[in-house]
Amino acid sequence: MIEYRNVSKNYGERQIVKNLNFTIEDGQFAVLIGPSGCGKTTTLKMLNRLIQSDGGEILLDGKNVNEINAEQLRQHIGYVIQQIGLFPNMTVEQNITVVPRLLKWDKARCAERVRELLALVDMDYDTYAKKYPNELSGGQQQRIGVLRALAAEPPVILMDEPFGALDPITRDSLQDEVKSLQKRLKKTIIFVTHDMNEAIKMADVILFMSDGELLQQASPEEMLRAPANDIVREFMGKHVAQGVSGQDNIPCGEIMRKNVAKVSSSWRTLECVQMMSSREIDSLVVVDENDRYLGVVTIEGIKAHGKPGMEVTKLLETTVPTVYTDTLAKEAFGTLDSTRARYLIVLDKNERPVGIITRTSMSKALAYMVWGGDAV
Amino acid sequence: MTHFFETYGLMLGKAILVHLAYVLTSVAAATVVALVLGVLLSRVPAIARWMMPVISISQTIPGIVFIGILYLYLGMEPITAFTALAIYAVFPILKNTYAGLLGVEEKYKEAARGCGMSPRQILFKIELPLAMPTIFAGIRMSTVYTVSWAVLTAMIGLGGLGEFVYRGVSTNNSTLTITGAIPAAIMAIALGALVDWIQKKITPRGLQEVKS
Structure with a gap:
C-alpha cells in the first residue's frame, strides 16, 4: 500500500506539490493525470526519491521512504521512463538484468529470469537477448524497458509517460500488454500520463492533479460520470461531451x-x-x-x-x-x-x-x- | 643510399625506438591523469566552468617554450621530455573525457538512478562506457600530436627522430630531414590506427555507430 500524507514539494518560492493526500491499494493500477506542470511527475518521483519531498511523509507498506536507503529503495521499485533509457552499451539481456545484478543474483537465476520475462512479451530469447537497443524498434525497446522494471520482481512499478514517444499503434498494443501484465502479475502500478484515453483504458483509479493539488481520485467510470469540478470536466472535455451531445444519434x-x-x-x-x-x-x-x-x-x-x-x-x-x-x-x-x-x-x-x-x-x-x- | 644507411641506420633505429618510447609512456601517463581529472571535473561543474577555459588557453602555449622552461628546472634528462610531452598529451584527453561525460544523455543517468545504482556504479557502468568513443577520440588526437611534439625533444638534445630533422635543417641536408620526418609521419598514422583498433575491440556493438 502506498500512502501520501500531506506531501509537498517546493522549488524556491514555487510550490509544485501542495499537501497531497492519497492512498493507493496493492494491485491497483493508479494513473496520475493532469495538465502539464501540474506536479504529477514530481509526485511520482518523490516515491522512489529521485526527487526529495519537502514536507509530509510517503509511506510504502507503512515505512517512510525517506528512512530507507535511496538506492535500496529504488532497487525494489520498478521504474520506466518516457525516453525509454535502455543503456546502449548493454545487450537486451544485460539491460533486463541491471537490477538483479545490483542485487547480486547469480548468473543462472539472471539468465532464467530473462527467458521468463522475454516470454511474457512474446519476444524470442535466441533472437533478442544478445541484441543491443539500437537494433530494436521503439516498441521493442520500451517492452524491454518495462521488463527491466519487472526484472527484480518489485511489487510496485512507476511509469512516467512510458508510451509518450511511441507511434499510436505501438502505443495501443503496449498499453494492452502492460495492462494484462499488471493484472496477471498483480503489480501496483503508478502511471503518469496527460492522455485521458490512456488513463481511461489503463486505470483502476485515476488521480487528477492540477496546479500541485489532487482534485479528484476516482475510477474512470466515476470520473467521467461525475467530474469533481470544471477543471476536471474541461480536461476530460471531449470524452464526456461526446456521450452527452456529440454522437448519441447513431442509428x-x-x-x-x-x-x-x-x-x-x-x-x-x-x-x-x-x-x-x-x-x-x-x-x-x-x-x-x-x-x-x-x-x-x-x-x-x-x-x-x-x-x-x-x-x-x-x-x-x-x-x-x-x-x-x-x-x-x-x-x-x-x-x-x-x-x-x-x-x-x-x-x-x-x-x-x-x-x-x-x-x-x-x-x-x-x-x-x-x-x-x-x-x- | 646504401652508404647513407650504413652511416645512419643504427642511429635511425635507435631514434625511432626512443621516439616511440617517449610517445607511448607520455600518452599512457597522460591518459591516466586525464581520466582522473576529467571525472573529477565532471563531478564539480562549478569548478569545471572556469577550469576548462584555463586549460584550453594553456594548451596554446607553444611546446618549444614549455620544453625550454622545463629544461631549466629539470635539466637535460629524459624526464624533462617525458613530463613536457605528458602534460601536453593530457589536454586533448582531458577535454574529451570531460565533454564525453557531460554529453551522456540525462535519460541514461536517470534510468540508472531509477534502477538503484550508486553514483559510482553510474560512473563506471554507464557514464564512462558511454563517453568511451569521445575519450578515445581524445587519446587518438593526443597520440598523433605527441608524435610530432616529440620531435621537439631533440632540441634539448634528448634524441628521438627530431635529431635527424634538426641536424638536417641546420646542415641544409634535406635527405637527413626527410629521414627523420617520414618515420615520424608513419608512426603517427600507425599509432592512430592502433588506437582505432583498440577502440573497436573494446566498444560494444551497441555504441559503434554513435560517434567515431
Missing part, C-alpha cells in the same frame, strides 16, 4: 454486424445444423421467399423439438426483438437491456434482416460514443 445501421446467417423457410433441420456448425454459430435467421424476416431458429430449439428432416418453420422462434436500421442505437440499447436478449435483429424498410446487434457490438459502440476514437 443501428452503423453499429450492427452485417454478416447475418440467413436461411430460407424451406430449409430442414439437418441443413441448419450443418450450417451452424460450419459457421460456428448457434442460431440462424429465417426468411421467406421475398427475403423478409420470419424469425430465428436456434440449436437449442432444434435439439429440444426438432427431428431430422423437419422444416424449420415449425421450430421458428419469434421472441428475438427486432429494430430497424434507422432506429437510434440508444433505443436499441434500451431494448437489449430490458428484454435481456442476447442480440437484436436489424431489419431494413422492407422487413429484410440486414444485420444483428450483439451485446459486444453494443458495448463497442458505446465505448466509441463515450471515448471517441476507432472503437467500432
Whole structure:
C-alpha cells in the first residue's frame, strides 16, 4: 500500500506539490493525470526519491521512504521512463538484468529470469537477448524497458509517460500488454500520463492533479460520470461531451454486424445444423421467399423439438426483438437491456434482416460514443 | 643510399625506438591523469566552468617554450621530455573525457538512478562506457600530436627522430630531414590506427555507430 500524507514539494518560492493526500491499494493500477506542470511527475518521483519531498511523509507498506536507503529503495521499485533509457552499451539481456545484478543474483537465476520475462512479451530469447537497443524498434525497446522494471520482481512499478514517444499503434498494443501484465502479475502500478484515453483504458483509479493539488481520485467510470469540478470536466472535455451531445444519434445501421446467417423457410433441420456448425454459430435467421424476416431458429430449439428432416418453420422462434436500421442505437440499447436478449435483429424498410446487434457490438459502440476514437 | 644507411641506420633505429618510447609512456601517463581529472571535473561543474577555459588557453602555449622552461628546472634528462610531452598529451584527453561525460544523455543517468545504482556504479557502468568513443577520440588526437611534439625533444638534445630533422635543417641536408620526418609521419598514422583498433575491440556493438 502506498500512502501520501500531506506531501509537498517546493522549488524556491514555487510550490509544485501542495499537501497531497492519497492512498493507493496493492494491485491497483493508479494513473496520475493532469495538465502539464501540474506536479504529477514530481509526485511520482518523490516515491522512489529521485526527487526529495519537502514536507509530509510517503509511506510504502507503512515505512517512510525517506528512512530507507535511496538506492535500496529504488532497487525494489520498478521504474520506466518516457525516453525509454535502455543503456546502449548493454545487450537486451544485460539491460533486463541491471537490477538483479545490483542485487547480486547469480548468473543462472539472471539468465532464467530473462527467458521468463522475454516470454511474457512474446519476444524470442535466441533472437533478442544478445541484441543491443539500437537494433530494436521503439516498441521493442520500451517492452524491454518495462521488463527491466519487472526484472527484480518489485511489487510496485512507476511509469512516467512510458508510451509518450511511441507511434499510436505501438502505443495501443503496449498499453494492452502492460495492462494484462499488471493484472496477471498483480503489480501496483503508478502511471503518469496527460492522455485521458490512456488513463481511461489503463486505470483502476485515476488521480487528477492540477496546479500541485489532487482534485479528484476516482475510477474512470466515476470520473467521467461525475467530474469533481470544471477543471476536471474541461480536461476530460471531449470524452464526456461526446456521450452527452456529440454522437448519441447513431442509428443501428452503423453499429450492427452485417454478416447475418440467413436461411430460407424451406430449409430442414439437418441443413441448419450443418450450417451452424460450419459457421460456428448457434442460431440462424429465417426468411421467406421475398427475403423478409420470419424469425430465428436456434440449436437449442432444434435439439429440444426438432427431428431430422423437419422444416424449420415449425421450430421458428419469434421472441428475438427486432429494430430497424434507422432506429437510434440508444433505443436499441434500451431494448437489449430490458428484454435481456442476447442480440437484436436489424431489419431494413422492407422487413429484410440486414444485420444483428450483439451485446459486444453494443458495448463497442458505446465505448466509441463515450471515448471517441476507432472503437467500432 | 646504401652508404647513407650504413652511416645512419643504427642511429635511425635507435631514434625511432626512443621516439616511440617517449610517445607511448607520455600518452599512457597522460591518459591516466586525464581520466582522473576529467571525472573529477565532471563531478564539480562549478569548478569545471572556469577550469576548462584555463586549460584550453594553456594548451596554446607553444611546446618549444614549455620544453625550454622545463629544461631549466629539470635539466637535460629524459624526464624533462617525458613530463613536457605528458602534460601536453593530457589536454586533448582531458577535454574529451570531460565533454564525453557531460554529453551522456540525462535519460541514461536517470534510468540508472531509477534502477538503484550508486553514483559510482553510474560512473563506471554507464557514464564512462558511454563517453568511451569521445575519450578515445581524445587519446587518438593526443597520440598523433605527441608524435610530432616529440620531435621537439631533440632540441634539448634528448634524441628521438627530431635529431635527424634538426641536424638536417641546420646542415641544409634535406635527405637527413626527410629521414627523420617520414618515420615520424608513419608512426603517427600507425599509432592512430592502433588506437582505432583498440577502440573497436573494446566498444560494444551497441555504441559503434554513435560517434567515431
